[in-house]
Amino acid sequence: MVSSSMEELVSLCKRRGFIFQSNDIYGGVKGLYDYGPMGVELKNNLKSSWWKSMIYERDDIEGLDASILTGREVLKYSGHEDTFSDPLVDCKSCKSRWKSDQLIDKSCPNCKSKDLTDPRPFNLMFKTSIGPVDDGSSFAYLRPETAQQIFTNFKNVLDSTSRVLPFGIAQIGKAFRNEITPRNFIFRVREFEQMELEFFVEPGSDEKWHKYWIESRYHWWIEQGINKNRLELNEVNKNDLSHYSKATVDIMYNFPHGKEELEGIANRTDFDLASHTKNQKDFNISSKVLKNLKSTTKLAIQNLEDKKWFIPYVIEPSAGVERGFLALLNEAYTVDDKNSRIVLALKPHLSPIKAAVIPLKRNNDKLVNQAKNIKNNLQKLGLGRVMLENSGNIGKNYRRHDEIGTPLCITVDFETLEDKSVTIRDRDTMKQQRLSPEQLKNYYQKYFD
Ligand code: ATP
Numbered sequence: 001m002v003s004s005s006m007e008e009l010v011s012l013c014k015r016r017g018f019i020f021q022s023n024d025i026y027g028g029v030k031g032l033y034d035y036g037p038m039g040v041e042l043k044n045n046l047k048s049s050w051w052k053s054m055i056y057e058r059d060d061i062e063g064l065d066a067s068i069l070t071g072r073e074v075l076k077y078s079g080h081e082d083t084f085s086d087p088l089v090d091c092k093s094c095k096s097r098w099k100s101d102q103l104i105d106k107s108c109p110n111c112k113s114k115d116l117t118d119p120r121p122f123n124l125m126f127k128t129s130i131g132p133v134d135d136g137s138s139f140a141y142l143r144p145e146t147a148q149q150i151f152t153n154f155k156n157v158l159d160s161t162s163r164v165l166p167f168g169i170a171q172i173g174k175a176f177r178n179e180i181t182p183r184n185f186i187f188r189v190r191e192f193e194q195m196e197l198e199f200f201v202e203p204g205s206d207e208k209w210h211k212y213w214i215e216s217r218y219h220w221w222i223e224q225g226i227n228k229n230r231l232e233l234n235e236v237n238k239n240d241l242s243h244y245s246k247a248t249v250d251i252m253y254n255f256p257h258g259k260e261e262l263e264g265i266a267n268r269t270d271f272d273l274a275s276h277t278k279n280q281k282d283f284n285i286s287s288k289v290l291k292n293l294k295s296t297t298k299l300a301i302q303n304l305e306d307k308k309w310f311i312p313y314v315i316e317p318s319a320g321v322e323r324g325f326l327a328l329l330n331e332a333y334t335v336d337d338k339n340s341r342i343v344l345a346l347k348p349h350l351s352p353i354k355a356a357v358i359p360l361k362r363n364n365d366k367l368v369n370q371a372k373n374i375k376n377n378l379q380k381l382g383l384g385r386v387m388l389e390n391s392g393n394i395g396k397n398y399r400r401h402d403e404i405g406t407p408l409c410i411t412v413d414f415e416t417l418e419d420k421s422v423t424i425r426d427r428d429t430m431k432q433q434r435l436s437p438e439q440l441k442n443y444y445q446k447y448f449d
Pocket of ligand 1: 145
């Protein structure tokens with residue numbers, strides 16, 4: 001049975017150390033979460049799978065890790081200062097605040113009152129000051145998307161790598177949005193991570209590349225273990241497009257709380273590079289951008305044939321790590337109806353723990369030392385975290401590792417002390433087999449390859 005109950009996922013996350021409410025001991029802060037021992041591994045594995053598919057398995061994308069604090073001018077000329085807002089409505093009766101599209105029949109979802117203010121724009125960016133003097137003159141923003149610093153670094157990357165179009169710059173990192181009403185566990189939060197690619201192309205080839213990236217990203221999520229029956233592509237209505245987009249297609253996923261956006265793939269045209277470029281008047285810019293006299297750098301490319309400079313278009317697949325995490329948990333969570341065994345059937349490359357090595361008897365020095373050796377040898381193979389379980393009861397260990405999605409459990413018993421053989425148990429089939437050390441190494445490597 002595949003679960004779709006948010007309560008079950010929230011409970012598993014807390015019980016098994018995936019996700020905790022942030023600032024828990026002081027009552028928690030809404031829209032902030034911390035990732036525990038299992039959560040950090042799953043998150044890292046998801047990000048690493050994205051990074052591999054973008055950078056290592058291709059020859060046309062470079063990586064970047066830019067600063068989170070972003071100078072005001074970047075987000076002014078990108079258009080975020082003016083337009084990155086949600087329509088905010090106040091309930092005059094109970095004083096609660098809502099995004100206007102959350103109202104139910106034009107009344108407050110909390111107290112049902114219809115005595116509401118008109119919607120007004122609420123900017124979602126977090127502000128902070130830079131330097132020791134907080135007089136409001138030198139403030140910065142916590143970036144609301146990772147993309148802007150990719151654009152501002154366009155020339156740095158181009159000059160240091162000699163790339164030609166088409167090519168991309170990819171980045172994974174934190175983004176911050178002061179969401180009016182964070183909700184649905186980690187689906188809508190105020191601090192999250194994005195996996196973003198800005199893929200620069202010749203103007204005119206943008207629509208072809210947009211289609212390419214929609215297909216590519218859709219299939220990538222299926223490869224991570226998402227059932228395609230719970231995925232859907234949704235072309236964003238022209239009136240709902242972000243200020244920079246000519247066309248956006250969202251990959252929607254059937255989350256436990258409903259169908260919502262997992263990743264957006266936007267055709268951002270020349271909007272961003274044009275907004276930040278020096279000497280805007282020299283270019284034939286297709287988008288409406290702010291007049292920017294301050295940039296020191298030309299964010300353009302020279303056509304090798306006619307020597308004319310032009311601003312590339314950009315296609316942006318932008319995925320949320322937390323939303324990916326939630327979707328993958330939802331897909332993987334299974335309950336065996338017969339014996340109510342909960343199994344997190346994650347794909348092995350995403351599992352937080354690759355193998356648990358379990359001595360049959362707790363605190364038996366000989367067994368524990370043998371188990372430690374096996375653990376260290378498997379760990380050296382570099383395929384992810386291997387865990388030594390010295391907590392007793394084999395049955396309980398199997399149960400715990402099923403719930404956190406560990407694909408292999410290796411038991412060290414008294415026979416192991418004689419001939420070094422171990423019992424290996426498969427999470428999905430529950431089949432057990434006896435393997436010699438050489439067989440174990442081959443089995444383990446083959447399993448994760
Ligand atoms: P939504 O319409 O759901 O608010 P968005 O269209 O504003 O999302 P984008 O600006 O396209 O989102 O951001 C790219 C990705 O970043 C989204 O597809 C999503 O996975 C993730 N994301 C955006 N906002 C949040 C948030 N508040 N919490 C968690 N993830 C987010």
